[in-house]
Amino acid sequence: MKAVIFRNTDEPVEFTDIEISAPKRGEVRVKIAAAGVCHSDLHIRRGEWDAAVPLVMGHEGSGVVVELGEGVTSLSVGDHVVLSWVPPCGECRNCRSGHEARCRTVATIVAPRGVLFDGTSRLSKDGEEIHHYLGVSSFAEEVIVPASGAVKVRDDAPLDVIALVGCAVATGVGAVLNTAAVEPGSTVAVIGCGGVGLNVIQGAKLAGALRIVAIDIRPEKLELSAQFGATDRIDASSVDAVDAVHEFLPDGVDYAFDAIGRTLTTEQAIQMLGLGGAAVIVGLPPTGARASFEPLTLAESDQRILGSNYGSIRPAIDIPALVDRYMDGQLKLDPLVSSRRPLSEALAALDDLETGSALRTLLIP
Ligand SMILES: [Zn+2]
Ligand SMILES: [Zn+2]
Numbered sequence: 133m134k135a136v137i138f139r140n141t142d143e144p145v146e147f148t149d150i151e152i153s154a155p156k157r158g159e160v161r162v163k164i165a166a167a168g169v170c171h172s173d174l175h176i177r178r179g180e181w182d183a184a185v186p187l188v189m190g191h192e193g194s195g196v197v198v199e200l201g202e203g204v205t206s207l208s209v210g211d212h213v214v215l216s217w218v219p220p221c222g223e224c225r226n227c228r229s230g231h232e233a234r235c236r237t238v239a240t241i242v243a244p245r246g247v248l249f250d251g252t253s254r255l256s257k258d259g260e261e262i263h264h265y266l267g268v269s270s271f272a273e274e275v276i277v278p279a280s281g282a283v284k285v286r287d288d289a290p291l292d293v294i295a296l297v298g299c300a301v302a303t304g305v306g307a308v309l310n311t312a313a314v315e316p317g318s319t320v321a322v323i324g325c326g327g328v329g330l331n332v333i334q335g336a337k338l339a340g341a342l343r344i345v346a347i348d349i350r351p352e353k354l355e356l357s358a359q360f361g362a363t364d365r366i367d368a369s370s371v372d373a374v375d376a377v378h379e380f381l382p383d384g385v386d387y388a389f390d391a392i393g394r395t396l397t398t399e400q401a402i403q404m405l406g407l408g409g410a411a412v413i414v415g416l417p418p419t420g421a422r423a424s425f426e427p428l429t430l431a432e433s434d435q436r437i438l439g440s441n442y443g444s445i446r447p448a449i450d451i452p453a454l455v456d457r458y459m460d461g462q463l464k465l466d467p468l469v470s471s472r473r474p475l476s477e478a479l480a481a482l483d484d485l486e487t488g489s490a491l492r493t494l495l496i497p
Pocket of ligand 2: 220221222223224225226227228235236237
C-alpha cells in the first residue's frame with residue numbers, strides 16, 4: 133500500500149509503497165477515508181520530538197473497518213471508525229480508574245517504541261521494520277490498530293470530516309470539558325486560533341463561558357474565532373496579549389488555554405489569570421522547552437497550572453459523543469478544513485501548516 137514515511141530531518145518525507153501485514157489478536161485493519169495534518173506531525177518532521185524511526189506519519193484519521201483480528205467482538209467489518217491516538221489497554225491502573233488518556237501501556241510501549249501492544253510492528257518496507265506513529269500511522273491507505281484505537285461512530289456522519297474528532301476536536305474540546313471542567317459563567321482566554329485553539333473556543337462556548345477572548349497573530353484566524361464563539365479578539369502581532377486581556381478583563385481570566393505550546397505563550401497564559409484561575413497547557417512544545425512563573429503569585433492567588441493530554445478523554449465514550457454534537461450542530465468541523473489533498477501531497481500539506489496558512493488539511497488516500 134501507499135504510505136508517507138519519515139526517516140530523519142535530512143531526508144524529505146517519502147510517499148512510497150510499503151507492506152502491511154494482517155491484524156493480530158485484538159487488532160483491526162481499517163481502510164483510511166481521511167487523515168488530518170496536525171502540529172504534532174510537524175514536530176516529528178522537524179525532529180523536535182523523540183520518535184522511533186522510520187515511521188509512517190499521521191495520528192488523526194477516520195475510515196472503515198475491513199478486517200478483524202482474532203478475538204475482536206467490539207467491531208464489525210464495515211463499521212465507520214474514528215482513530216484514537218490513545219488506544220487504551222483497559223488493564224493498567226489509569227485505564228481501570230477511568231483515566232484512559234493516561235494509559236500506561238500506551239505511554240510506556242506504544243508511543244515511545246512506535247509499536248502495537250505486543251511490542252512489534254505490522255508495517256515494513258523491503259524487510260525493514262517501519263514503526264507506527266502513536267499507534268495510528270494514518271498517512272497511509274490502511275492501518276492496523278488495536279481494536280480500542282478504532283472507535284465506532286454513527287455511519288450517517290460524513291466520514292472524511294470526522295477524522296478531526298480524533299485529535300483536534302478531542303484535544304481542544306476535551307481540555308475545556310474534561311481537563312479544566314470550565315463552569316458556566318467563566319471567563320476564558322485562548323492563545324492560538326488554529327485547529328486546536330478553535331476547538332478550545334467552541335468547547336468554552338459549549339461549557340457556557342461568559343467571555344471567550346481569542347488571541348492570535350493572524351487576522352483571518354481571529355475572524356474565524358468569532359464563528360466558533362469568541363466574544364473578544366486580540367491581535368497579538370500589534371499588542372501585548374497579557375496587557376490586552378487585562379484591558380478587557382481587569383481581574384484576569386478564570387481559565388487561560390495555551391493552544392500553541394511555546395515558552396512565551398505558556399508564560400503569558402499564567403500571567404493572564406485572575407484569583408483562583410487555571411492555566412491549561414494544550415499545545416505541545418519541543419522536547420526540553422522550559423517556561424517560568426512566579427511561585428509566590430501562584431500560591432497567593434490560589435492558581436493552578438494544568439497539563440492536558442488528549443483532552444483527558446475516554447475515547448470510546450467521548451469520540452462518539454463529539455461526533456453526535458457535530459451532527460446536532462453544537463460543534464463546527466467543516467470550517468476547520470482548509471483544504472483536501474491526495475495522500476501524495478503530504479509534504480505540501482505540512483508546508484502549509486508550517487507557514488500558518490492552513491488550519492487543517494485532510495489527506496485523502
Ligand atoms: Zn494531533
Ligand atoms: Zn491502560
